[in-house]
Amino acid sequence: MSEGSLGKTKTPLYSMFDVVFKVIGWGCAAILIGAFLWMMASLIAKGGGRLTAEFFSGEPTNFGRSGGIGTVLISTGLVLGICLCLSLPLGILTAAWLSETVLQRRRLRFCITRSLDLLAAVPSIVFGLFGMVFFCQTLQMGFSILSGGLTLALMILPIVVTTVYAAFESIPSYIRLNSTALGLSKTTTLWRLLLPAAAPGVMVGTVLGVSRAIAETAALIFTSGYVTRMPESVFDSGRTMSVHIYDLAVNVSGGESSAAATALVLMAVLFSFNLVAAGISRFYYNDSAAV
Amino acid sequence: MSPRLNDRVLTLVLSGAAIVSGGLVLLVFLFLAKQSLPAIVSVGISRLFFDSHWHPTATNPQFGVWPMIAGSCLVTIGAIGWALPVGLGTAVAIEFYSFKYVMGFLTRFIELLGGVPSVVFGFWGLVSLVPAISYFHPPGQSLIAGILVLGLMVAPTVALTSLTAIRSVPSEYRRGAVALGVGRVRFICSIVVPTAARGIAGGALLAAARAIGETMAVLMVCGNIPQIPKNLFEPIRTVTANIALEMGDDTVFHRSVLFLTGLVLMLVVMIILGIVEPFRKRVAYE
Amino acid sequence: MIAPPGNAIEVKQLQVRYGSRTVLGDVNFSASRGKVTALVGPSGCGKSTFLSTLNRLTDLVPGCHVSGEIWVDHCRIDSPDCDLGQLRRRIGMVFQKPNPFPMSIKKNIAMPLKEHRFAKSEINDRVEDSLIKAGLWNEVKERLNHSALRLSGGQMQRLCIARALALEPEIMLFDEPCSALDPVSSDVVEDLIASFRGQLTVLIVTHNLSQANRIADDVSVFWIRENTGTIIESGPLKRVFSAPQDPIAGAFLQGRRG
């Protein structure tokens, strides 16, 4: 903020402490930066050479030690697709309810926002347990992309709701006022005016939710499973990129290079999502809601 | 449809969606509770604490979960122990000792670091950190590996929340300090940190909640031997890793005990976050 | 389109509370059909609140409680079975800040028309018609599909008026329609409102007494008494300005301190 404005008034003793503080502070930052660079460097050293066009299209062979991640990418896409199919509509409608049915239903509102907060607090392994008994066993979907996607949908729902809700709240009140004064129904106001105005927020929510979902492993191991071949339908088991990394690292000796290459792809996807979300919120809302 | 009918349908759909969303956490809770019932009724909670070992599949099964609880607690405390000062230091460096340009860049960088998937941290720990540790002190997969990886994972959380807390210190204080000729160090120590203490503590708790619920990173680097470690270099197993490792088992009681530990874990995380609540300014839903 | 004589709006014993705070009390008011009525008074005395009770915009405000009788065209609009969509179609409202929707000029007018089930074939004609009435047609006919947010302030305000006019209202409510505009645009909008005399019943809130003088037939003066806003004087403009019955209203209209 005000670099130097305090520095000008420093006395000699303080200035020595100041240097010490500066060194400690930058030392801490250096630890984080250094660890991150080390991580990237080791990923690139181990997996960088594998990143060819065939890697993206080919099927994993020899338990994933060689070949590509084509089918893994497809399974990942399917899991995310299922996840969004449930969480996006449910999240948008819930956010709309929270912001549009004003304050007549205080108690219900309180219960719902609190339970969404609680849902956000559930550890991912617990989602895995729940998904396994509820989707795989009780609803008899088995270890499948469908079960995995639905489990992730529950996990990212709070993120989607919070982001979309914030977008609804940032819509200037004159839009609702004018629309009511013109006698437009609630339905029209929501579909024609509020949703379009909240669209950037919906996009940010989607990107943030997908980022969380694509990074997830623990909730998927026992819901969507490990199978590497091409999924024929969403009722097939299929492994996502993060499950692929885990399996290669832990269960397949000699799978390191494939795991590192997959990790690089995953990080690249996440970084670009992060940039997109930050870009959208900077462009439309003039801040970084993506924190 | 007439507009009136439209609106009524809309209200129904919206409140339906909201109630479903709100009910999900209850559904999760009920299913976990139902699955844990055999453990509570037939195995008995006392055995979880008084059985000396964890041998759930033996003919005479032992369900002592102490070692895992100890493992989870130790690794979490260790991780926060170093992530808190490092995160705070980073926040101070960003806010007070960097140029505007670097500041934005670093914040962005910390955000990115916070978004790295846990499985990637775990993989890096396994292939880079663990061999390095085993060079000094075999076997390498150990409590210390877990502490290092987990701390690195949650340090960005601490840094970002501390940064927010520091930035919410009123700027008049800063001007006042300049006017009084108070040095920057004294300003940071006696004004910024105390004023921002609540926010920083909230960030630390948030990080603790994240750490204790974390699975993949600790699963991959901690060695997963259910024991109470005698030193930092011995392998441990956390509650989360235990669930991930044995979730596939079909024996009723074993499975039920795992669900019970999951349920307790969820409640613990919720309680920690409940404590954080008053520390944070609520932005959401207000 | 000459309106029949009689009172378009009758308000009896109106009281409005926000939570526990009474902001309007004991308000009795009537507006004759086809006339322009100016509502004047100091800031915060409840003029905007009064206007929004007439088309029940107060419904939007949580904790707002309205009691008393409000008759629009011999219908009690404060009864629960009043058709709000119809009511708001028949009562147009324009606010202080010109605020068209973030869509094209044409859509701004067409969307409410569709909502109120005007035939598809009519819509284009009505858009043109209302823009002509609002004196905006010649300025925007080339760019009907451009965003309305790129118009000037005065043009936006006239677009908002056109948007309301397209629904063929019988009553128009204006809440300080000129106070966010530059003097030239302000004159244009003022003339436009004056041209509605005889065709529409117009209620206009204004802080500009000379504007009230120029365009109004009747005037009502709002004032705060015992922390509650009320109407202390109303009647034909000439009479109220020349021989006010209430001394405070007189002082206010003279521009002196009351």
Ligand SMILES: Nc1ncnc2c1ncn2[C@@H]1O[C@H](COP(=O)(O)OP(=O)(O)OP(=O)(O)O)[C@@H](O)[C@H]1O
């Ligand atoms: N939504 C609300 N909640 C609570 N009080 C309100 C609300 N809207 C207005 N008020 C209060 O009601 C009183 C009347 O407000 P109103 O906006 O009607 O005044 P006004 O006469 O239009 O003032 P101005 O000339 O400045 O526009 C004010 O004291 C205001 O503080």
Ligand SMILES: [Mg+2]
């Ligand atoms: Mg007003």
